[in-house]
Amino acid sequence: MKTNNIAFVGYGLLLLGLLVAPFLGAYPIFVMKLMCFALFASAFNLLLGYTGMLSFGHAAFLGGSAYMTGHALKVWAVTPEIGLLLGTVGGGLLGLIVGFFAIRRQGIYSTMITLALAQMLFFVCLQAPFTGGEDGLQGVPRGKLFGLVDLQDDLVMYYLVLVIVVAAFLLIVRTIHSPFGQVLKGIKENEPRAISLGYDTQRFKLLAFVLSAALAGLAGSLKTLVLGFATLSDVHWTSSGHVVLMTLVGGLGTLSGPLVGSAVVVLMENKLGEVGAFLASASGVEWFNTLGESVTMVTGLIFVVCVLAFRRGIMGEIIALLARLRVGRQV
Numbered sequence: 001m002k003t004n005n006i007a008f009v010g011y012g013l014l015l016l017g018l019l020v021a022p023f024l025g026a027y028p029i030f031v032m033k034l035m036c037f038a039l040f041a042s043a044f045n046l047l048l049g050y051t052g053m054l055s056f057g058h059a060a061f062l063g064g065s066a067y068m069t070g071h072a073l074k075v076w077a078v079t080p081e082i083g084l085l086l087g088t089v090g091g092g093l094l095g096l097i098v099g100f101f102a103i104r105r106q107g108i109y110s111t112m113i114t115l116a117l118a119q120m121l122f123f124v125c126l127q128a129p130f131t132g133g134e135d136g137l138q139g140v141p142r143g144k145l146f147g148l149v150d151l152q153d154d155l156v157m158y159y160l161v162l163v164i165v166v167a168a169f170l171l172i173v174r175t176i177h178s179p180f181g182q183v184l185k186g187i188k189e190n191e192p193r194a195i196s197l198g199y200d201t202q203r204f205k206l207l208a209f210v211l212s213a214a215l216a217g218l219a220g221s222l223k224t225l226v227l228g229f230a231t232l233s234d235v236h237w238t239s240s241g242h243v244v245l246m247t248l249v250g251g252l253g254t255l256s257g258p259l260v261g262s263a264v265v266v267l268m269e270n271k272l273g274e275v276g277a278f279l280a281s282a283s284g285v286e287w288f289n290t291l292g293e294s295v296t297m298v299t300g301l302i303f304v305v306c307v308l309a310f311r312r313g314i315m316g317e318i319i320a321l322l323a324r325l326r327v328g329r330q331v
Helices: 003-024 028-051 059-074 078-101 109-128 156-176 177-190 191-194 201-227 238-248 259-281 287-311 315-329
Strands: none
Touching: 003 156, 028 059, 028 177, 028 201, 028 238, 059 109, 059 201, 059 238, 078 109, 078 177, 078 191, 078 315, 109 177, 109 201, 109 238, 109 315, 156 201, 156 238, 177 191, 177 201, 177 238, 238 259, 238 315, 259 287
16 A cells, blocks of 8 residues: 555544544544644644744744634633634734744854743743733633634534644645645755755745744634634743644654654553553552652653654654555565
8 A cells, every 4th residue: 555545544534523523522622622722733843844944932832822812702702713823823914924034044043042932922921911821811712603603512623623623734735745845845955056056045934933833823723723722831931842743753764753742751651550550550669659740750761761862753664664654565
């Protein structure tokens, strides 16, 4: 079976699993949160994995859009679709501002610019009165979609999030396989050569930055709509670190990598305590009960193991293995 066919079957099974997940005992709120982070990681991967630009300030787009959508829904009483649109556009505008400065430098200097500007936004959110400060923006209503569909029902909200995330993922797939996406890959592999071919690489990188930021903003807006709040943790630099971890663990430069990486990280953060309690009861070793408190240490350990043993990430290694098997059969 060809690799493309295997990928198609895999995505189909994943979609089928998400469609029936609420009826198989999965907690809808948790799965929706996971889908939001999967979209966030996919948006980041579009920039780093396919354009070669490392942004350590993507939390600005996730958190900034989360606050924009939350404020619009709570204070302006707009409908959910307007709130999501405002958050997505707001994320794109933030990306335009950050990207305008970031693309003028390369390497670590570009990365530090994104971090510095993101931290500026963090302190704005900390001090501004309309963000709720350290308490965050609480009590954001879901409202009614188009004024008709009540999103208070978790099942209705679940399928809305699923449709939006799938549509956004298909947009990323289409972008990567378009002529625009091929130019981005060329810039990542050899930017001087792309310039010599007549491409305005600065413009292409800025467009990629804005698109990535807008999709990250959509993820943040959805997260606020689902959970009903936006907090400083959304815009803190640790969120940028998390998305880097998700992408690298799953597989940088692969479409499925961010999906797997986000699932691994989010599941670990939310279920590590339960796993520790189970191991403690099964083995009688009380130390396992502290696993839930050591999630940062375990996350760091997994990152180190992936970097040393699985440099392509989980899906990157699987794709490479399938490619080797296919070549072996042809020989």
